[in-house]
Amino acid sequence: MNLSFTADQETFRKQVRSWIKTNLPKKDTGAQPLESGDPKRVREMKDWQRKLHQAGYVAMGWPKEYGGRAADVVEQTIVNEELVLARAPGLIGMMGILMVGPTLIQHGTVEQKHRHLPKILTAEEIWCQGYSEPGSGSDLASLKTRAELVGDEFIVNGQKVWTSNAQYADWMFCLVRTDPTAPKHKGISYLLVDMKSPGITVRPLVQMTGDAGFNEVFFDNVRVPRRNLVGELNLGWLVANSTLAHERNMLGSTTRTQQMFNGLLRLAQTRQRYGRPAADDLVMRQRLADLMIRVEAMKYHAFRQLTDSIRGRPPGIGASVNKLVSTELNHDIAAAALEIMGSYGTLARKSNHVVDRGTWPIEFMFTLGLVIGGGTSQIQKNIISERGLGMPR
Ligand SMILES: Cc1cc2nc3c(=O)[nH]c(=O)nc-3n(C[C@H](O)[C@H](O)[C@H](O)COP(=O)(O)OP(=O)(O)OC[C@H]3O[C@@H](n4cnc5c(N)ncnc54)[C@H](O)[C@@H]3O)c2cc1C
Structure with missing residues (x-):
């Protein structure tokens, strides 16, 4: 197995690093968090994405006609790594770029692709995901938000919950029930909903971090043109699953996990535990070693996924493994940091x-x-065991 980059790829990495150094936005320590929906902050984040896109570093693998570069997946990996290493701000349009965008490329009409894909890249359109409902999270197919086809329009009524970014999103990709008489997986459709449509109400929900990153979204006779249906009527489950596979991949970044682990090591070397650096404590050393082994294993899993991607294989069970391993690992790294910090870990x-x-x-x-988000660990384990290992339900 050859895990090194080619000379051309290393040259490309240098170019990217130098571009980021010149263009990275200055940190504004007094800035409002993006979750607040502060228009100034949203504008700054859109500017950053547009700049990256103009440099050719966003959705590089997309077809050229939709604003991509039809580039090699390795180049996008290099860009992503460099952005994380430089602690660059994330992309405000992530759900568009990594979830609905690839789904439209696969299932959208030509009109939908031309209408939305270029604006997803320039951050003119920010997207949110309307899947979960009260009572329909893990059991997503039980969703009840109803869309009735009347002439050339769907009339949508119901409620979504935990909708991240809805407070500033322009569009939602949304699952609705279009045939209440069909078996639950077979009466669902996938709609693109303009968030400015009359009848939509967004109410923020405050998380335990203190930020309001997600929302309740209510639909009261919201009219959605039929041309905004993605895939076939009542066959939205197929389209929804293609978005979910992309989401699982989005939630796991090896470089970010490595950075978190490096931060933990620094903390362990500098903070005292029982009168000596925490890194010298035998119990903590075992824990650090365990976490490091998991970080390394995740890195090699990411290489395997990269190989799949280079060979044109769609993200399959590997995406579930990635989601499961990386999110739990990130949480365990943060938990170890809190243990090292003792009561300082409770400070605001x-x-x-x-x-x-x-x-x-x-x-x-x-x-x-x-x-929890993007399908809980238990659900990922079910997917891996049933679809990957062929175990019984
Ligand atoms: C930070 C965050 C952001 C989110 N953003 C969005 C978003 O933008 N859009 C959106 O649509 N949703 C979003 N969600 C919702 C998320 O997808 C759901 O929370 C998730 O799917 C779990 O559903 P639930 O909360 O209803 O929990 P439940 O489904 O009620 O699960 C409760 C518990 O039961 C377990 N469980 C349930 N079913 C099974 C089973 N079959 N086997 C084993 N265990 C099971 C679960 O693992 C969990 O521990 C977000 C959630 C979070 C936390």
């Missing part, structure tokens, strides 16, 4: 005695959300 971001600018307790809470 603005306290005078806060360690590492208070990022660890926030990471601990935020990463727990990622273990």
